[in-house]
Amino acid sequence: MTGRDDRAVERAARATLRWSLRYTGGLDPLVAGRRQEEILSDLHEHTVWATEAGIGRRATARALRGRMLRGIPADLGWRHAQLTGREGIRWSPPRVDGLLLAAVAVIGIVQVAVGTFIAARQVRARVIDDIGYIPNSAALTIALGTVALIATALLGHRRTRHWGAAMLAVTGVLIFAQSIEALYHLSATALLVINGVTWLESAAYAIGTGVAILCLAATAQWSTPARRFPAASAASLPAGEEIR
């Protein structure tokens, strides 16, 4: 170990401190001071640890510079966040995710039930010779109910959950209005109700749209791939957030 090597460590530490002064410039003095003090402590601890671990002074100097350089994007991001007040984790309890899953699963089950009900009514109508054909709306509702069944099954796995929610968004828009139209053909009681309530179809489309929006929100929620734990794939991290 030489005096020259010692100076290399000192220069690297000073460079890091100078950089910390630069990127904390213009920030709240309290915030800036705390960051600088934390960096100062980190540099000291790093140097002491390296000495105790028998790491050469030049290697220590390189490590200090490397840590500073690799951290620049995160430092700038932190500065920007301090200036804009947009730092922080939008962290919500896992319960929210569970509630969303429960809501989408209920939507799926309801859609399957609607499709099944229309299928049953269609069979019954044919059996009692009430109707001699399959209305397009009934066929479509049954098909949508079948798709909803597959989509609901996809909700069971995290990997396919977003596909299930997306499929339920599409079926959700159509199935309620189509089922009403199918009942118009298949049920005398429904015929009377539909004739009496003119806004029923519009209401069904409104409900379907609401359901679709919820399902699309769930799709967005679940479409982000899960992060690896504990070691991260650097590619999955935002700029400056790598474990580096």
Place this chain on the structure above:
Amino acid sequence: MPRRRPGVLLPIELAILDAGLTIQPREGSFFGFALARTLAERDGSALVSQGALYRALNRMEVAGLLESEWEAPETAEAEGRPRRRLYRVTGAGEAAFRAAVRSEQRGTVTGEALA
């Protein structure tokens, strides 16, 4: 920085919670460089940069996953070093970590988490 979905912690945050929960029962609290060292020893990787580490710690404290206090100046003075900022994982942080581990374990079954 791209948006991330709520309830999901970044890998560095998970790693910090994991390391913090390992150090905390032994030491009572932990400081930045101790975390950097622990993470490097676990992964066999280089020491995490100050930028990434302290930004993550700051963000996690804002989110209530960690809490911090500065060490008493006398303690640091007695040991001839700058004072440390001492962090602790909060109850919310521990709950978030446990939830993430459970979630990852489920993901591992399908291999999704390694995607």
